[in-house]
Amino acid sequence: MRVHAIQHPLVKHKLGLMRAADISTKSFRELAGEVAKLLTYEATQDLELETIEIPGWSGEPLEVEQLKGKKVTVVPILRAGLGMLDGVTDLIPSARISVVGLYRNEETLEPVPYFEKFTNDIAERLAIVIDPMLATGGSMVATLDMLKERGCRQIKVIVLVAAPEGIARVQAAHPDVEIYTAAIDERLDEHGYIVPGLGDAGDKIFGTR
Ligand SMILES: O=P(O)(O)OC[C@H]1O[C@H](OP(=O)(O)OP(=O)(O)O)[C@H](O)[C@@H]1O
Ligand SMILES: O=c1cc[nH]c(=O)[nH]1
Ligand SMILES: [Mg+2]
Numbered sequence: 001m002r003v004h005a006i007q008h009p010l011v012k013h014k015l016g017l018m019r020a021a022d023i024s025t026k027s028f029r030e031l032a033g034e035v036a037k038l039l040t041y042e043a044t045q046d047l048e049l050e051t052i053e054i055p056g057w058s059g060e061p062l063e064v065e066q067l068k069g070k071k072v073t074v075v076p077i078l079r080a081g082l083g084m085l086d087g088v089t090d091l092i093p094s095a096r097i098s099v100v101g102l103y104r105n106e107e108t109l110e111p112v113p114y115f116e117k118f119t120n121d122i123a124e125r126l127a128i129v130i131d132p133m134l135a136t137g138g139s140m141v142a143t144l145d146m147l148k149e150r151g152c153r154q155i156k157v158i159v160l161v162a163a164p165e166g167i168a169r170v171q172a173a174h175p176d177v178e179i180y181t182a183a184i185d186e187r188l189d190e191h192g193y194i195v196p197g198l199g200d201a202g203d204k205i206f207g208t209r
Pocket of ligand 1: 111201
């Protein structure tokens with residue numbers, strides 16, 4: 001299963017709050033971080049563990065489990081992906097951050113790249129791409145193309161809301177990439193916005209609406 005629509009009650013409750021028409025910038029931003037954190041918990045369930053021996057509190061040696069080897073880079077897609085970043089790094093504090101700047105041309109709906117800065121050893125890392133909205137999928141596919149061009153082999157995507165059209169586009173272009181989302185909504189409207197969706201997530205997070 002490559003698409004994980006998370007069914008946790010806290011995720012559903014918090015996403016429901018985010019859909020309110022009159023939500024404040026403060027609340028939207030806080031909830032985006034909280035849902036991102038919960039989705040990160042789900043998306044990291046298969047991280048590999050190894051057993052190591054440490055001196056335990058009683059003086060006896062003790063076997064404990066710790067995360068094995070694989071390092072992580074989190075990849076926020078500017079701007080809106082930044083609204084999820086703190087939630088993700090709360091759980092993976094040693095992750096490196098690789099940034100992709102893309103905006104969606106409002107007429108063509110095609111992504112326009114304007115910035116990129118990747119961690120040097122990106123090919124060795126699990127990349128977790130974060131963006132609140134997977135709409136047509138153009139921005140996400142462009143980001144995944146960039147990551148793979150730089151040698152990234154293991155990639156996961158975390159979004160707050162996904163449209164069926166965006167999921168299909170990502171799956172067609174990058175069938176190996178797993179998607180974690182708080183909801184799969186109905187469709188896109190004539191302007192490429194997700195329905196019912198969240199509206200313009202970047203504007204709501206940055207207070208620019
Ligand atoms: O799946 P797509 O059709 O490509 O649309 C989704 C993209 O659109 C939004 O960004 P936007 O272009 O509004 O930029 P912003 O984050 O700077 O507001 C959103 O955050 C995604 O990056
Ligand atoms: O519904 C959408 C689609 C693209 N970008 C957004 O912020 N929201
Ligand atoms: Mg926007």
